[in-house]
Amino acid sequence: MVVVVALVSVVVGSVLFHLLSPWWWPPIASNWGYIDATLIITFWITGIVFATVVLFMAYCVWRFRHRPGRTAEFDPENRRLETGLTVVTALGVAAMLAPGLIVWKHFVTVPDDAATVEVFAQQWSWSFRMPGADGRLGTADLRLLDSGNPLGLNPYDRFAQDDVIVEAADLHLPVGRPVKMVLRSVDVLHDFYVPEFRAKMDLVPGMVTYFWFTPTRTGEFEILCAELCGIGHAVMRGYVQIQEEADFQAWLQGQQTFAQLRESSSAGP
Amino acid sequence: MVEVTDRPDTQVPPAEVPDVHPPHAHSWLSRWVFSQDAKYIAIQYSGTAIAIGLVALVLSWLMRLQLGFPDLVSFSPEAYYQFITMHGMIMVVYLLTAIFLGGFGNYLIPLMVGARDMVFPFVNMLSYWIYLLAVLVLVASFFVPGGPTGAGWTLYPPQAILSGTPGGRDAGIILMLLSLILFIIGFTMGGLNYAVTVLQGRTRGMTLMRMPLTIWGIFTATVMALLAFPALFVACVMLLFDRLLGTSFFMPTLVEMGQRLEYGGGSPIVFQHLFWFFGHPEVYIVALPAFGIVSDLISVHARKNIFGYRMMVWAIIGIGALSFVVWAHHMYVSGMHPYFGFFFATTTLIIAVPTAIKVYNWILTLWRGDIHLTLPMLFSIAFIVTFVNGGLTGLFLGNVVVDVPLSDTMFVVAHFHMVMGLAPLMVIFGAIYHWYPKITGRMLNHRMGLIHFWVTFVGAYAIFFPMHYIGLAGVPRRYSELGDTPYLTASVAGLNAFITIAALVVGAVQIMFLFNLLWSARHGQRAGGNPWRAASLEWQTPDTPPRHGNWSDELPVVYRWAYDYSVPGAPEDFIAQNDPWPARPVQP
Ligand code: HEM
Numbered sequence: 079m080v081v082v083v084a085l086v087s088v089v090v091g092s093v094l095f096h097l098l099s100p101w102w103w104p105p106i107a108s109n110w111g112y113i114d115a116t117l118i119i120t121f122w123i124t125g126i127v128f129a130t131v132v133l134f135m136a137y138c139v140w141r142f143r144h145r146p147g148r149t150a151e152f153d154p155e156n157r158r159l160e161t162g163l164t165v166v167t168a169l170g171v172a173a174m175l176a177p178g179l180i181v182w183k184h185f186v187t188v189p190d191d192a193a194t195v196e197v198f199a200q201q202w203s204w205s206f207r208m209p210g211a212d213g214r215l216g217t218a219d220l221r222l223l224d225s226g227n228p229l230g231l232n233p234y235d236r237f238a239q240d241d242v243i244v245e246a247a248d249l250h251l252p253v254g255r256p257v258k259m260v261l262r263s264v265d266v267l268h269d270f271y272v273p274e275f276r277a278k279m280d281l282v283p284g285m286v287t288y289f290w291f292t293p294t295r296t297g298e299f300e301i302l303c304a305e306l307c308g309i310g311h312a313v314m315r316g317y318v319q320i321q322e323e324a325d326f327q328a329w330l331q332g333q334q335t336f337a338q339l340r341e342s343s344s345a346g347p
Numbered sequence: 348m349v350e351v352t353d354r355p356d357t358q359v360p361p362a363e364v365p366d367v368h369p370p371h372a373h374s375w376l377s378r379w380v381f382s383q384d385a386k387y388i389a390i391q392y393s394g395t396a397i398a399i400g401l402v403a404l405v406l407s408w409l410m411r412l413q414l415g416f417p418d419l420v421s422f423s424p425e426a427y428y429q430f431i432t433m434h435g436m437i438m439v440v441y442l443l444t445a446i447f448l449g450g451f452g453n454y455l456i457p458l459m460v461g462a463r464d465m466v467f468p469f470v471n472m473l474s475y476w477i478y479l480l481a482v483l484v485l486v487a488s489f490f491v492p493g494g495p496t497g498a499g500w501t502l503y504p505p506q507a508i509l510s511g512t513p514g515g516r517d518a519g520i521i522l523m524l525l526s527l528i529l530f531i532i533g534f535t536m537g538g539l540n541y542a543v544t545v546l547q548g549r550t551r552g553m554t555l556m557r558m559p560l561t562i563w564g565i566f567t568a569t570v571m572a573l574l575a576f577p578a579l580f581v582a583c584v585m586l587l588f589d590r591l592l593g594t595s596f597f598m599p600t601l602v603e604m605g606q607r608l609e610y611g612g613g614s615p616i617v618f619q620h621l622f623w624f625f626g627h628p629e630v631y632i633v634a635l636p637a638f639g640i641v642s643d644l645i646s647v648h649a650r651k652n653i654f655g656y657r658m659m660v661w662a663i664i665g666i667g668a669l670s671f672v673v674w675a676h677h678m679y680v681s682g683m684h685p686y687f688g689f690f691f692a693t694t695t696l697i698i699a700v701p702t703a704i705k706v707y708n709w710i711l712t713l714w715r716g717d718i719h720l721t722l723p724m725l726f727s728i729a730f731i732v733t734f735v736n737g738g739l740t741g742l743f744l745g746n747v748v749v750d751v752p753l754s755d756t757m758f759v760v761a762h763f764h765m766v767m768g769l770a771p772l773m774v775i776f777g778a779i780y781h782w783y784p785k786i787t788g789r790m791l792n793h794r795m796g797l798i799h800f801w802v803t804f805v806g807a808y809a810i811f812f813p814m815h816y817i818g819l820a821g822v823p824r825r826y827s828e829l830g831d832t833p834y835l836t837a838s839v840a841g842l843n844a845f846i847t848i849a850a851l852v853v854g855a856v857q858i859m860f861l862f863n864l865l866w867s868a869r870h871g872q873r874a875g876g877n878p879w880r881a882a883s884l885e886w887q888t889p890d891t892p893p894r895h896g897n898w899s900d901e902l903p904v905v906y907r908w909a910y911d912y913s914v915p916g917a918p919e920d921f922i923a924q925n926d927p928w929p930a931r932p933v934q935p
């Protein structure tokens with residue numbers, strides 16, 4: 079009955095692996111604890127189902143294994159049993175789906191007080207833009223992009239002048255303030271993914287995508303590109319620094335605005 | 348007794364059309380090369396699929412070596428991306444789709460429905476040769492300058508046709524797209540054949556609700572493929588135009604490495620919709636034949652009727668239909684409108700219900716059975732384990748918000764390998780052990796079979812179960828190197844090395860399996876016509892292997908479903924479908 083032992087070991091082994099695994103998500107650094115919670119619910123429900131199904135199968139294999147003289151039962155259908163199982167399954171599925179959809183509603187509803195930050199990707203680096211004192215990002219168009227205008231901002235847009243441009247350097251954000259990340263790519267698909275934030279979203283050339291989150295603890299977090307974007311995909315990294323408000327403001331003061339950038343590049347040789 | 352095993356005598360309609368004999372081969376060439384016999388075409392399809400599958404297997408070793416031992420083996424990122432792309436595409440399309448429909452479909456459909464051959468034998472032959480051409484074009488891309496495409500098996504534009512991706516501005520992507528186009532043309536020829544044969548070629552008494560579930564699975568998958576592949580076809584043609592003619596179906600205004608390109612106005616997301624409109628049903632195109640076949644394996648080797656046959660048929664049809672309205676669950680973080688998430692998460696989780704019913708019914712078939720732990724049964728059990736595991740992780744990825752952290756991580760890689768890599772492969776192995784005696788007249792060597800089973804089952808689980816946790820820890824998929832990411836403990840490296848060793852062992856034992864296939868054809872124990880004492884028609888042929896035309900002068904007449912095992916009062920523990928017991932045979 080090696081198979082029965084193997085099936086039981088698969089269940090026991092999987093459960094132990096799950097419980098003892100040092101491989102687990104990094105500690106969360108955003109408001110998306112709801113996502114973790116939904117994931118844990120799903121782990122519990124599916125884990126129980128997996129163990130039950132495989133152990134029940136192991137029992138059947140052991141109990142009804144062939145022995146001389148044994149005959150199987152003739153048993154084509156059982157309406158009540160089939161209906162019952164269908165209903166139970168549907169309920170289990172609903173128990174996972176309902177919280178999932180509620181959290182999704184939350185995920186796609188950006189709070190009104192969220193600050194806006196633009197993520198700008200190209201093969202294979204990350205740049206960022208923040209609105210200046212006017213609180214608004216200026217318009218942009220890839221056709222305007224050149225070495226003096228790395229993000230393709232509209233030089234005639236007054237909202238663009240004070241936009242802060244962070245070219246291929248770390249993004250800094252204040253802790254505890256919701257932020258809407260608007261995402262733009264110049265060339266191919268990329269995906270802005272910081273494991274500690276739990277959220278991620280593709281950047282798609284030709285359109286602007288977004289997601290939002292609230293950083294909940296300070297620290298340095300690595301950005302990994304999570305959508306295949308060519309040979310540099312695995313090295314397309316960047317960092318987000320989550321800081322206290324005062325530190326953040328100090329950093330922000332040191333950054334160049336679009337207007338300053340244009341001045342310095344036209345003054346050059 | 349329930350009506351599915353309806354009383355025999357009343358249920359056999361008179362013959363409506365005269366018996367037609369398939370064309371006979373007149374020369375060596377038309378017999379052994381350009382054969383029009385579905386059984387022979389099946390072998391050609393399977394042989395080609397396995398051969399190209401070996402390439403994909405070797406590629407998986409190379410990738411795993413790089414991931415497991417980055418200090419010893421280091422391929423360039425170009426090479427790594429070419430490996431994953433070719434591995435993924437070959438496994439999904441050129442191996443699994445081809446072997447289930449072209450291989451098992453061709454062999455089993457005529458025999459199991461009691462036909463002499465496919466209804467269009469010539470088109471059937473053509474289908475194989477176009478498939479072979481598709482494979483050759485694919486192989487050719489390994490040898491062109493720049494090598495094969497490294498765009499990932501999803502071939503997402505814009506990167507698929509740009510210079511940052513291997514093969515993007517070279518011939519690689521062009522050959523890939525041409526090969527897929529050829530594959531689809533070839534498949535359509537075969538697919539029409541399979542569908543029409545099931546609908547029109549069944550013998551007397553073989554009503555739809557008496558067909559073995561194998562046929563239901565293959566038939567439904569075929570119809571789905573006929574509806575889904577056209578989406579891939581147009582996507583490939585349009586992408587080819589974007590690449591060769593400079594159209595912009597999928598290409599927005601973009602700047603590549605500081606250089607503004609001529610493209611403008613297209614949408615990359617449209618490609619994703621087209622791709623997954625094909626790609627999701629594709630999962631079930633591979634899964635439904637496996638569902639059908641495993642139902643029959645379990646029933647035969649547990650000597651028990653399949654439990655809930657009608658529910659099983661409706662579940663197959665329901666899954667097939669629903670799988671056309673879930674495609675965008677692959678795109679939750681693609682930037683499509685976020686409200687799609689509500690719809691697609693709901694439809695996706697609804698599919699779990701008919702799928703779960705199938706699992707229950709397989710296990711309830713074991714309940715109070717007489718379980719013979721033959722190799723087909725062992726592989727069926729392994730299928731249930733891997734399928735349940737992979738199906739359950741699908742509930743994570745389908746439930747839109749839970750997918751957000753997991754999407755595009757190694758969790759996804761682990762999930763789909765479990766559910767559409769391992770699970771269908773287990774069924775393919777089980778099915779080969781089951782039908783090999785019919786195909787060759789000999790049994791496969793049992794000892795080698797046992798080694799093959801244990802190493803494959805335990806090893807494959809050891810590869811892919813822990814991999815979920817690597818993804819949970821945050822490792823993205825399609826990463827040729829991990830770098831020194833601070834939050835990923837060094838231990839991920841240890842686990843990766845372990846997985847690689849398991850993958851090498853599992854791969855090696857497949858070579859032994861192939862050896863067994865060749866060796867047993869000559870030296871295997873003689874099987875006789877019906878070694879498993881199975882009830883379905885293919886085991887009732889007058890000769891083994893079945894002759895050209897399958898049956899003797901008389902076509903078989905079917906009196907019952909394929910699952911009359913251990914019927915109380917019957918003289919044996921199975922009643923063949925063409926056995927009129929207890930009534931008298933009807934007059935022709
Ligand atoms: C022992 C067998 C196998 C091993 C060790 C293996 C290993 C791998 C590895 C290492 C990757 C790349 C992961 C990444 O970096 O993203 C991969 C990708 C993939 N594999 Fe497998 N694989 C195996 C069998 C299969 C089978 C049977 C299928 C059939 C469905 C399959 C389908 C795929 C697909 C579709 C991809 C994704 C390619 C892409 O990202 O574009 N594999 N596999």
Ligand SMILES: [Cu+2]
Nearest residue numbers: 303305307311
């Ligand atoms: Cu990337």
Ligand SMILES: [Cu+2]
Nearest residue numbers: 627630674677
């Ligand atoms: Cu899908």
